[in-house]
Amino acid sequence: MRILILGAGGVGGYFGGRLVEKGEDVTFLVRENRKKQLEKNDLVIRSVNNDYSFTPKLITAKDTNEIFDVVLFSTKSYHLENAIKDLKPFVRDHTVIIPLLNGIAHLAALKEAFGEEKVIGGLCFIETTLNNNGDVVQTSKAAKLVYGEFEGKDTERIRKIADAFSGTKADFVLSSAIEKEMWHKYLFITVMSGVTSLMRAPIGPIRESDGGRNIIRQLFTECATIITAYNAPISETIIDDHMKTIDAIGYGMKSSMQRDMEKNAFVEGDHLQGYLLELAQAKNIHAPLLEIVYQNVKVYKKLLQEQNQ
Incomplete structure (x- = not known):
């Protein structure tokens, strides 16, 4: 082969x-x-x-x-x-x-x-x-x-x-069950990349700060609500499962989007948070935290474009 x-x-x-x-x-x-x-x-x-x-x-x-x-x-x-x-x-x-x-x-x-x-x-x-x-x-x-x-x-x-x-x-x-596994990962990477790039920190300091885990769970909930509205095959326990993963990963773990931002490189925000917001808008679902996360991506992209002009 x-x-x-x-x-x-x-x-x-x-x-x-x-x-x-x-x-x-x-x-x-x-x-x-x-x-x-x-x-x-x-x-x-x-x-x-x-x-x-x-x-x-x-x-x-x-x-x-x-x-x-x-x-x-x-x-x-x-x-x-x-x-x-x-x-x-x-x-x-x-x-x-x-x-x-x-x-x-x-x-x-x-x-x-x-x-x-x-x-x-x-x-x-x-x-x-x-x-x-x-x-x-x-x-x-x-x-x-x-x-x-x-x-x-x-x-x-x-x-x-x-x-x-x-x-x-x-x-x-x-x-x-590859469809389910892909949606599960999409949910996780959207939240993981979203919070770490928004707060410019590895996952450890975010989850261990006062109110940090609540913010992470809220973003999971918003994203899962959007995904569920499209009848995607995700597990009923996926938010709890992903929170356990968040608690288990290393204190200094960074998302690839955060690392890309640190290097002033292109990021995948349109493909992750941006696409999910498009789905939310089509179903009239309000996702305020996801909107903030994506706004951070848009500001970063604008600054990067200005630097490269």
Whole structure:
């Protein structure tokens, strides 16, 4: 099975690297600058779950004669449109696309671009970043990628993918309820990224401040109310479950959105909080705390735009 990783950043570089380490046929679709960097330094994973480095198979959007069975679509949401254009030449009738973006909004765009039958569900839990050398640095033990056919279908192609993904040093998990897991993660990442970026602090100081847990729970409640209004398959206990996760994660844990803001980089607020607010407005649901969180994102984007002018 030929596997294509869209990008070689913190997510694609890590999970793709673990598949290479196992012995799978993996290629990375990258931009020219990243290709030059990887050709010079190799792809290096520095991880609490064991380091690994290798010379990756690389292609760019110009190499249109390549064909792949599975694509891990691991770009950021603000690169979605360009990433779709880059990927199109490599997708054939049998190709399966597994998106690993945060949120839900990207599914419609991917299905429209490639066909509904080619897109299955996916998500991941991992804390990684690239250092100045372009190495993938994993800072916590969690490294879980969840995937599955929509509606829990058991197909020949998903069994083949499961076989290819088995036996690595990362957790590739086949799910029979991928829609629910994607909505659950969307709820969690919207709140986690929202409060940490709003308050410019890791989750520990926020939850342990006077009234902090109440604010977190209130945002969970607002977001879950919106999601439920669209009959999304979320658990009745999901707010309590997510609050337990909030209490269990490390004091210094930051969201990727917060880290991006600290680096004056682009953020995924439109794809996360912004999209959820669009759903709320369509159902006339008032979500005042979510509105504040998203306003913070809009102010940050405006300042970033002014700095780059």
